[in-house]
Amino acid sequence: xxxxxxxxxxxxxxxxxxxxxxxxxxxxxxxxxxxxxxxxxxxxxxxxxxxxxxxxxxxxxxxxxxxxxxxxxxxxxxxxxxxxxxxxxxxxxxxxxxxxxxxxxxxxx
Amino acid sequence: xxxxxxxxxxxxxxxxxxxxxxxxxxxxxxxxxxxxxxxxxxxxxxxxxxxxxxxxxxxxxxxxxxxxxxxxxxxxxxxxxxxxxxxxxxxxxxxxxxxxxxxxxxxxxxxx
Numbered sequence: 611x612x613x614x615x616x617x618x619x620x621x622x623x624x625x626x627x628x629x630x631x632x633x634x635x636x637x638x639x640x641x642x643x644x645x646x647x648x649x650x651x652x653x654x655x656x657x658x659x660x661x662x663x664x665x666x667x668x669x670x671x672x673x674x675x676x677x678x679x680x681x682x683x684x685x686x687x688x689x690x691x692x693x694x695x696x697x698x699x700x701x702x703x704x705x706x707x708x709x710x711x712x713x714x715x716x717x718x719x
Numbered sequence: 720x721x722x723x724x725x726x727x728x729x730x731x732x733x734x735x736x737x738x739x740x741x742x743x744x745x746x747x748x749x750x751x752x753x754x755x756x757x758x759x760x761x762x763x764x765x766x767x768x769x770x771x772x773x774x775x776x777x778x779x780x781x782x783x784x785x786x787x788x789x790x791x792x793x794x795x796x797x798x799x800x801x802x803x804x805x806x807x808x809x810x811x812x813x814x815x816x817x818x819x820x821x822x823x824x825x826x827x828x829x830x831x
Contacts, residue, residue: 643819652723652810653762653822698762707752707820709762 616699616710623718628686630713632699637680639701644673644684647696647712656697657684691717721745723823725811731829732801740796740826744813751788752820753796755780757807765809768794801830 615633622628634642640661645653659666659673659682666673672685686693696712724743732738744751753765764778768788779785783801788794798805808827812820 641819645822652725652824653812655819655821658819700762707762707764709754 614699614701614708614710616697616713618711619714619716621716621718622689624689624691626689628684628689628693628715628717630684630686630697630699630715632682632684632710634680634682634699634701635708636701636703637677639703641702642673642675642682643700643702643707644671644682645698645700645709647698649695653698686715689715689717691719693717723811723813723821725809725823725826727826728824729827729829731831734803734830735800737797737799738801738828740798740809740811740828742794742796742811742813742823744792744794744811745821746792748813748815748821749791750814750820751794752812752814753786753794754810754812755807756810756825762810765796798828801828803830806830 641658643658644656646656647653657668657671657673659675664675670687674683682699694717696714698712699710700707726741749770751768754762755765756762766786767775783799786796806829808825810822810825812822814820
């Protein structure tokens, strides 16, 4: 497809793991990103992965990349209420970044 | 250090009026981007500045939209004769050349 695609909503219970999935468009994209947007705020870079990597772990965050399927995922371990936000997947093009519509993560106590 | 700042944070304007949105990038960042985020939508690329090169305007939705970057730093996005469909959050980001982008908090524009 031509759009970066993400599911729009995800709801989990506090303490569970969250997995947010993304399908991107360009197999030659060199960097794939996850951004977090809290209510009323701008986007904050959460983590990124270079295209020659399959996995990147950063504390509670694990990014998995499947280049063959152009599939990117973000796993948040031990999800907390403070993780409630919109998570955007993005890929780096030549002069711009292509973003998905964002996945709204709701964490229930 | 200071991040990307944008002003105003909120702007309400009447249809047909012109508006100017301002972005102050992180000092030393040579690349500056403008995006638009409509309700429930992903980010839509508008325009990109890199150093002294001519800007990439390929994302501007109509000739009512224009942007400047003075002295390689502050940028203004101008929307002339605003329409209701221009209502959105306008996000600015900056980066060192082509790299991770750091976003400002955005300007929420409401056209009534």
